[in-house]
Amino acid sequence: MLQSPVEFFRTLPKKVxxxxxxxxxxxxxxxxxxxxxxxxxxEE
Structure with a gap:
């Protein structure tokens, strides 16, 4: 079963x-x- 695009992006881990x-x-x-x-x- 395919995941909806909204659910996919909502469950991505935070960028570190x-x-x-x-x-x-x-x-x-x-x-x-x-x-x-x-x-x-x-930049320094």
Whole structure:
């Protein structure tokens, strides 16, 4: 039986930053992998 698309996206695990392990706050059109804190460290 196929799962509905809504149920599929609702059950996806939260994205986790590979640098520090914190959950990443996602926005609809964002493809970033790191959290804001780790991204700001890279800019310094």
């Amino acid at each position: 930053c590979p640098e520090c392990g914190e959950k990443v706050f996602e926005q609809a059109e964002s493809y970033l992998m790191e959290c804001d804190r780790c991204l700001s460290k890279k």
